[in-house]
Amino acid sequence: MKKEFTLQLSPEQAYDPLVFQETVLKKAGLPLDSKDVIARQVKRSIDARGRQVRVNVQAELFIKEQAPSLLNNSPSYSNVSNSDQIIIVGAGPAGLFAALRAIELGVKPIVLERGKDVRARRRDLAAITKDHIVNPDSNYCFGEGGAGTYSDGKLYTRSKKRGDIRRIMEILVAHGATEEILVDAHPHIGTNKLPKLVAELRQSILDAGGEIHFDCRVDDLVIEADEIKGVITQHGETIKGLGVILATGHSARDIFQLLHQKRVLIEAKPFALGVRIEHSQNLIDRIQYHCQVDRGPYLPASAYSLVSQTEFKGKQRGVFSFCMCPGGYIVPAATSPGELVVNGMSPSRRDSKFANSGIVVSVELEDLPQYQKHGPLAAMYFQEEIEKKAWKAGGETQVAPAQRMVDFVENRVSTSLLDTSYQPGLQAVEMRDVLPDFISARLAMAFKSFGQKMKGYYTNESQLIGVESRTSSPVRIPRDRESFEHLELKRLYPCGEGAGYAGGIVSAAMDGERCAEKLIAAYVKR
Template sequence: MKKEIILQLSPEEAYDEAKFRETVLKKFGLPPSDPEILARQVKRSIDARGRQVKVNVSAEVFVHEDFTPLITSNITYQNVSTAEQIVIVGAGPAGMFAALRAIELGVKPILIERGKDVRGRRRDLAAINKDHIVNPESNYCFGEGGAGTYSDGKLYTRSKKRGEIKRILDIFVSHGASEEILVDAHPHIGTNKLPKIVTELRETILRAGGEVLFETKVVDFLIENDEIKGVITESGQKIMGLGVILATGHSARDMYHLLHEKNILIEAKPFALGVRIEHSQNLIDRIQYHCQIDRGPYLPASAYSLVHQTVFKGIQRGVFSFCMCPGGFIVPSATSPGELVVNGMSPSRRDSKFANSGVVVAVELEDLPKQYEKYGPLAAMMFQADVEKAVWQAGGETQTAPAQRMLDFVERKVSADLLDTSYQPGLKSVDMNTVLPDFIASRLRDAFVEFGKKMKGYLTNEAQIIGVESRTSSPVRIPRNKESFEHPQIKRLFPSAEGAGYAGGIVSAAMDGERCAEKLIAQYIKS
């Protein structure tokens, strides 16, 4: 017999397994001493709006019967080694999940990745952190698993397609992720655990007869009569398929240049640009959980989400927090020498003493300086690249990042010194008002003041901004038909996920990759 209940619990009752079992069984009048009575949480979210933090829990109790599985997507991967094949460019979440979905549907994927596998990437990440050397083919953005593998692992999304989201989470769990991601309202795997899971996803593709090619860079397309037949790699190899899914991520600028050079339709797209802000995690906990000293042993590191509408020269634009990383680290995410980009990550335990978040300004195409109009659909990307170069120069032309204490930035004072930081390449005290474009700096100053009103204690010189956070989304869109997902000009080309401007984050990218595989196969491969 199964019983279900919705509860509001204290943190101790929610996060201490024995206390949770005792509390739930007491609600049902059942004896906690009976080992054949099982209790578990199926949904959990923190409510910190009141002075006392509560945890909303949906729970199940099984009396004298076993748990039913939390995973509901039972997927069989058939052998497709001799099946018709498609080409997938990019082994991030969109590419990997497109490959898995193709296998489900009886089609062989050829998954092509410019970077290295997860193990091979580690040496290059160490080089950028310790020696300030950026490998343009292997870094925090490029390589197996994409940007998410070594930069965070947050799995929540704004998508409303709950069934499809659950399916993606089930696949992660079946490849080694904790079942906790099926329970938490804001699931998170952690950068320390994602590499093993990504490896398991790859092994599933290989066992089923798919192919995965690392350190293989696509440099051209094989197109006949406005129909793509395959791709050409840097070594000159031609890889053919019945369709191509383009899932290269938002930082593959050379791919946008290639598309533009070949007169394949692309469009400039609004994006966002700003900084990473770093506080102590203890300060954020005290603000969010209303505690005097620390959050205690049960509550997880707290997060926040902030937004404010700013006005600069009569034009309103939003400023918002992005990719907030509780108990996390700031990492260098440049993809080429001569640029500086920062991003955030969190390990699964979220046990760093730092909290960081991107705080970024919405950049519309009309905000771009006039000199970028000459770049046409690449205008926003070229503006983005120039800001990253200016920040690199301000930091001393290494991966040392320019930084400034938060209140000093708002008051336009150069910081006499900087705080301890999680950013390994180091910081340099710089007036960020002179580095960032005026319309970005002005809006950030206004927003920080308002954020300080919404979160008392947030605006402080015990926090610092670190620049620049510029890869929040693609500054280029590769258009596609709303129904077929196919490029409107080139047949059999299916632009996908973040790099095409249609997703943001691991889960939404994975979902979009699956949909592209389904659309391609339904249209061009006979069942």
């Protein structure tokens, strides 16, 4: 027999398995020592709006029967080693899920990744942090798994138009993610667990006869009569296929430049730019959970989401939190020497003493009149210039420019900086010397506004660390709404974050699946 319950629980009742079991048994009117019963959570979300934090739980109780798996479908991959082949450029979430979907549809994917496999990639990440050496092909953005691998692994998305979110989650679980991601309202995996999961995705592709080539940057395109026939790699090898899925991520500037040089239609795209803000996690917990000392043993590290509308020189722009990492770390995310970029990540336990979030300002193309000479690359060159200024301000290493929050708003260089999770180190600067006026003025307005929404957020016990500039691609590669094919170049399928059609692991994965489906439906003979 199965019973279902909608419960509002205390953190202990929700997160302590034994207490949860007892709570459900009481709700069902069963003795606490009942045998052959299984209680489990199906959905869980935290409600911290009141003075007492509650956890909303949808639960199931199975009496004298086995609980079925939470997975509705287990993927099955037949061997495609001798099948028609397609080319996928990039082994991030979009590329990997495009490859898996191609295999499901009986087509062989050849995945070309400029970076290294997920394990070898660690050495290059260590070199950025310890020695301030940036490998332009292997870093926090490039390499197996893409930018998401060494990040929080946040899986929450509002994008439901391009695929089945549950399906993506179940594929992740089938490759090693915990079933908790099917339960939590805002699921995440964690930077410590993502690499193994990515390696399992790779193994599924290889076991089914697909190919993945690392250290294999695409340097040119093979175009004949308005059709893309294949690509040319850094090694001079020409690889051809029935079509090309371009899933390079939002930082592949060389690909954007290549497309522009080849007269392949691309467009400048609005994006967002700002800084990382770092507080102590305890401060954020006390604000969000209304606690006096700490959040206690049951509640997870708290997160926040903030947005403010600002006006500067007659123009309205949004300022918002981006990629908030509770219990996390700030990391160096540059993709070339001579630039400085920061990003956030968290381990699965989210147990760092720091909380960080991007706080970024919407940048519209009309904000960049002096860059219009660069045409569709205008926003990209603006982004690049700010990153170079940040690198110089930090001392021309991966030491990041920083400033305490109130000091920034009140226009004074901080005489000291706080402890930080950013391992390369910080340099106290006036961040207004790094950021354009229209960015820094809006950030200052927003910080005061955020302090009114979250009492205690606006404080000199927090600091700005710059710059957070890789929020999304500054370029869009236009495609047909229905076919997903490039508007002018046949057989090219722009995909994921780099093409301007996704904003995170799950939305990129869904977009990858749909691109594979569209390409195969159009060009693979059945």
